[in-house]
Amino acid sequence: MRSVVERDDLTAEARIRQAAITRFPAEGIEGTTIRAIAADAGVSPALVLHHFGSKQGLLDACDRYVVDLVRTTKTQAVIDGTATDSGFMASMYRIAPPVVRYLGWSLSRGAPAAARLFDELVAESERLLSAAEERGLVRRTPDPHGRAVVVLTMQLGFVVLREHVTRALGMDAFGMEGLMRITERQMELFGTGLFTPEAARETAQALDQASRLLAQEGPDGR
Amino acid sequence: MRSVVERDDLTAEARIRQAAITRFPAEGIEGTTIRAIAADAGVSPALVLHHFGSKQGLLDACDRYVVDLVRTTKTQAVIDGTATDSGFMASMYRIAPPVVRYLGWSLSRGAPAAARLFDELVAESERLLSAAEERGLVRRTPDPHGRAVVVLTMQLGFVVLREHVTRALGMDAFGMEGLMRITERQMELFGTGLFTPEAARETAQALDQASRLLAQEGPDGR
DNA sequence: TAGTGTCCTGAACATGCGTTCAGTCGTGGA
DNA sequence: TCCACGACTGAACGCATGTTCAGGACACTA
Numbered sequence: 001m002r003s004v005v006e007r008d009d010l011t012a013e014a015r016i017r018q019a020a021i022t023r024f025p026a027e028g029i030e031g032t033t034i035r036a037i038a039a040d041a042g043v044s045p046a047l048v049l050h051h052f053g054s055k056q057g058l059l060d061a062c063d064r065y066v067v068d069l070v071r072t073t074k075t076q077a078v079i080d081g082t083a084t085d086s087g088f089m090a091s092m093y094r095i096a097p098p099v100v101r102y103l104g105w106s107l108s109r110g111a112p113a114a115a116r117l118f119d120e121l122v123a124e125s126e127r128l129l130s131a132a133e134e135r136g137l138v139r140r141t142p143d144p145h146g147r148a149v150v151v152l153t154m155q156l157g158f159v160v161l162r163e164h165v166t167r168a169l170g171m172d173a174f175g176m177e178g179l180m181r182i183t184e185r186q187m188e189l190f191g192t193g194l195f196t197p198e199a200a201r202e203t204a205q206a207l208d209q210a211s212r213l214l215a216q217e218g219p220d221g222r
Numbered sequence: 223m224r225s226v227v228e229r230d231d232l233t234a235e236a237r238i239r240q241a242a243i244t245r246f247p248a249e250g251i252e253g254t255t256i257r258a259i260a261a262d263a264g265v266s267p268a269l270v271l272h273h274f275g276s277k278q279g280l281l282d283a284c285d286r287y288v289v290d291l292v293r294t295t296k297t298q299a300v301i302d303g304t305a306t307d308s309g310f311m312a313s314m315y316r317i318a319p320p321v322v323r324y325l326g327w328s329l330s331r332g333a334p335a336a337a338r339l340f341d342e343l344v345a346e347s348e349r350l351l352s353a354a355e356e357r358g359l360v361r362r363t364p365d366p367h368g369r370a371v372v373v374l375t376m377q378l379g380f381v382v383l384r385e386h387v388t389r390a391l392g393m394d395a396f397g398m399e400g401l402m403r404i405t406e407r408q409m410e411l412f413g414t415g416l417f418t419p420e421a422a423r424e425t426a427q428a429l430d431q432a433s434r435l436l437a438q439e440g441p442d443g444r
Numbered sequence: 445t446a447g448t449g450t451c452c453t454g455a456a457c458a459t460g461c462g463t464t465c466a467g468t469c470g471t472g473g474a
Numbered sequence: 475t476c477c478a479c480g481a482c483t484g485a486a487c488g489c490a491t492g493t494t495c496a497g498g499a500c501a502c503t504a
Contacts, residue, residue: 012481028331030252034462044483046464051481055462108330109250110385118386137421141410143403149390150407151416157379163332164340168371181365185372187429188363191422193415194373199359200413207409234451256492266453268494273451277492 013051015041020062022098025105029059063113066102070095071117074124088155089183092174100174104160118156125152158182235273237263242284244320247327251281285335288324292317293339296346310377311405314396322396326382340378347374380404 010018019040023032034055038045052058077091092100106114126148132138141147158165158173165173165182172178188194195203232240241262245254256277260267274280299313314322328336348370354360363369380387380395387395387404394400417425 028250028252030250030461033460035460045462046484047482049463050483104330107386108326108382115386115389118383119390122390132421136418137424138416139410139414139418141407143407146391146403147407147410149387150404150411153379153383153387154376155379156383157375157377160330160382161340161375161378164329164337165371165375167337168341168344169368181368182372183429185363185365185369187422187425188361188369189372190411190416191425192361194360194412196358196361199354200409202359203409203413207405252491255490257490267492268454269452271493272453 012041012043012047016043016048016051016058017062017065018098020058021066021102024059024062025098025101029055034058060113062102063106063111066099066106067113067117069099070103071120074121089158089174089179089186092159093176093179097174100159101162104156104162107156108160118152121152121156122148234263234265234269238265238270238273238280239284239287240320242280243288243324246281246284247320247323251277256280282335284324285328285333288321288328289335289339291321292325293342296343311380311396311401311408314381315398315401319396322381323384326378326384329378330382340374343374343378344370 016037019037020032023037023040026032027036034045034048037058038048041048048058052061073095074088074091077094095103103114107118122145126144129138129148129151130144133140133144162173166178169178169181171181173182193200238259241259242254245259245262248254249258256267256270259280260270263270270280274283295317296313299316317325325336329340344367348366351360351370351373352366355362355366384395388400391400391403393403395404415422
């Protein structure tokens, strides 16, 4: 297995962390052994514990590293002004693939650091959308917070389901070609909507109907 | 830990499977022990292997069970005619929470059975959207397949990120209240679009610009 | 009653795990 | 030159794991 390491002059500690970032999402927590990580990094198992204290310590360090990297990359994108909310996918392009994969794994497993990141991204998304609303760029909604959650979840879905998107599109979802294709389709959806105006009304009715249906029937097997 | 089991008159085999469906997403594959599953189901560890052959066999059986359940539920919804594409979330409501959680875990981990399901759902989504296009309910797109992938990924994002959506909304994302709230926001986005008409043009320009930017810069650390 | 097959168990085994520890090596300051 | 210290290793320990196996309990048939 080729590790994330591009330059071989990294610290042993950094090599260990990179190996862990690659291994953990692929093999799971218990499925990843300290011995395997050590072998990837070219060090002894004992050194892993010397630097990170325990397997849990290494996992926490990876969580912090990846989340901080994503956070600062995203923040930098906002500062640079390139990030409209639609620029989320683009910012992912600047992060090395194993890190993006770790982020998706981290989110899907509900790691505390990832949960904090999610909440921050919701807040930031809500702020950006509200600012865009003020400028007349984005439509108004009765539920700004809910909309921010929905939009962010839709974006992060591509991070978590990356593998399936890649397979279904026949191109790397986070490569340039795939990212452009996805963003273009997103802009169609977010720009003019999926439905035609006449269908939008019909859908609203169907939603009401479904609401009543669910209310009276109740769910199965709960 | 209370298992999925509602009625205690299930087969031992079924109890084992239900326990596994609850345990695997929570603890991971290696983190879930046969002894723990056996204890949940109230049987001996040996019986687990008697019925499923091995731990891997149990995992495969769970994958098949959950994927088949989702498949038939979704299919039934289409037959019943309640499922527009927007009805995806609603169909999830009919499936027991542990099964939905297992589905999300299964997708995020790239299980073969889940991958097959994903591809089927893409195909079905593409078919439904094209039919709706014919009837003038859905706008035309230069890339129907890409659009189907994008729409489905956006929907499944809620399944995989369920925990975070629940926390951010302050209500169970797949409970009735949360599901209605999410669907309403989705219908706003898909109905009229997120952007105002004047902003849609601006966004298209930004997309072009980003495209050129990415093309000349290239990514970091690849 | 004897035979047969299914569901099920307790005890045991070999393996691989996370972690510990005593100690080596190399470097830089007093 | 000596010392202190951080990076690093090899060997070992205790433990929990997946799996095996011989057999018990029970129902059903001849």
